[in-house]
Amino acid sequence: MxxxxxxxxxxxxxxxxxGAEAGPAGTGRAAGLSRFRPRIGLAPLRSRGYRLLVIGQGTSEFGNAFQVVALPLLVYSLGGGARQLSLVVAAYGAGRLAATPLGGVLADRFGAWRVMMAADLGRLLATAGLCAVAAGGAAAYWLIGGLALLVGLGAGVFLPAAWAITPTLLPAEELHAGNALNSTVTFAAGLLGPAAAGPLVAWLDPAAALGLDAATFAVSAATLLLIGRRSLVAPPRPISERASVPRxxxxxxxxxxxxxxxxxxxxxxxxxxxxxxxxxxxxxxxxxxxxxxxxxxxxxxxxxxxxxxxxxxxxxxxxxxxxxxxxxxxxxxxxxxxxxxxxxxxxxxxxxxxxxxxxxxxxxxxxxxxxxxxxxxxxxxxxxxxxxxxxxxxxxxxxxxxxxxxxxxxxxxxxxxxxxxxxxxxxxxxxxxxxxxx
CATH class of the missing domain: 1.20.1250.20 (MFS general substrate transporter like domains)
Structure with a gap:
């Protein structure tokens, strides 16, 4: 939360x-505690679709750190300052916020896989555009802000679909462990990404870092392509469907x-x-x-x-x-x-x-x-x-x-x-x- x-x-x-179903009614406290055995659950990795999803999202998250480091340096290298940078960052944030509800509607209507693929390809093109601007050296802040807005729109559309696709890739009993492993990979990428991005941007330039970020979106799209539109496992039948389903x-x-x-x-x-x-x-x-x-x-x-x-x-x-x-x-x-x-x-x-x-x-x-x-x-x-x-x-x-x-x-x-x-x-x-x- x-x-x-x-x-x-x-x-x-x-x-x-x-969450996972509780034990049978009337199960005693001792019995419940006896089943509690914290351990690292790796069973979800046996599912090919889930494994590909984790690889793709982990790679994409790792690449995001390069954009976070490269964009400020790009703005400053073109002669901009805090004002220009704040507008670029605000454009990204506004796009992500505005597109999140739209992403939920689109994923429910057209399927999470299609929405994620479109979002990844859109962010790939927008980030490649940022790379081209950085390589060209033109101080077009409006263009940088516009491309950042598109990247934010893609992120907002992607997020709800990413949460919705996981239950279609895992059996119900492995869903909890799958969410935990996905969080672990995401945080690991978030921890390692900035450590790698800083030295690379300093050694090369913002254009190279943005190009690498674009490549990670390509990897994410490729893993989605390998997963395919058909889920490997049918989504679990929700508890709420035992009664009437809200319209x-x-x-x-x-x-x-x-x-x-x-x-x-x-x-x-x-x-x-x-x-x-x-x-x-x-x-x-x-x-x-x-x-x-x-x-x-x-x-x-x-x-x-x-x-x-x-x-x-x-x-x-x-x-x-x-x-x-x-x-x-x-x-x-x-x-x-x-x-x-x-x-x-x-x-x-x-x-x-x-x-x-x-x-x-x-x-x-x-x-x-x-x-x-x-x-x-x-x-x-x-x-x-x-x-x-x-x-x-x-x-x-x-x-x-x-x-x-x-x-x-x-x-x-x-x-x-x-x-x-x-x-x-x-x-x-x-x-x-x-x-x-x-």
């Missing part, structure tokens, strides 16, 4: 319902208190976490810990590294009695850890952010499996688009509010308030019967 510090999928922690998303939203609760928690979580990590954390590293850029990099890497480990841990959480309770309790751990970050020194903050990152991934994996299993397939992409939109849409507000709050109360106050908001949000979710009974 809470966003990570990654730029590409900020706010993509997603949730709605359920559209609006009906589902009206009839599902669970979906409304999840969207509420998603908004609250992302409204606070984004500003804390993007605004308050740099201020804390610079002023509070006097650690500078090196300390900030270490703190950001701690959250991402923790999220990576959390994905591996979450892959083994297939025997918990209530995914809802476990997910919300993990969210409470994240809230407590983030709230204490400024008060433990640099080393303590690194450890707490690592814990928060791991807890965030555990929460996200548990709940995203639920939405995939218990939402009617015809509405799945739109539901995922709604949850994604709730995360992405509040991010600009989050960073603006955090900036004002840091000036007024300091970074310590922002982290403390963020922790309290997260504790309140996940605590509220635990009071909801529909969450507790997942």
């Amino acid at each position: 809470a966003s990570s510090t990654g730029a590409r999928d900020a706010g993509t922690g997603k949730a709605e319902a359920g 559209n998303f609006r009906v589902l939203l009206r009839e599902s208190p669970l979906l409304r609760a999840v969207l509420t928690v998603t908004v609250i979580a992302n409204l606070t976490v984004g500003g804390a990590t993007r605004v308050a954390l740099p201020a804390l590293a610079t002023d509070g810990f006097a650690a500078g850029a090196v300390g900030l990099g270490l703190l950001l890497a701690a959250f991402t590294g923790g999220a990576l480990v959390g994905g591996l841990f979450a892959a083994g959480l297939t025997g918990v009695r209530s995914r809802g309770r476990t997910a919300m309790r993990s969210g409470l751990v994240m809230g407590a850890a983030i709230g204490l970050v400024p008060f433990t020194g640099l080393v303590g903050a690194v450890l707490l952010l690592c814990l928060a990152g791991g807890a965030s991934t555990v929460t996200n994996v548990l709940v995203v499996t639920g939405v995939q299993k218990s939402t009617p397939p015809a509405l799945l992409a739109r539901v995922m688009a709604a949850v994604t939109f709730c995360g992405l849409g509040v991010f600009p507000v989050s960073v603006i509010v955090a900036g004002a709050a840091v000036d007024a109360f300091g970074s310590q106050g922002v982290f403390a308030a963020t922790g309290l908001c997260l504790l309140g949000a996940f605590g509220y979710a635990l009071t909801r019967r529909e969450i507790r009974e997942l």
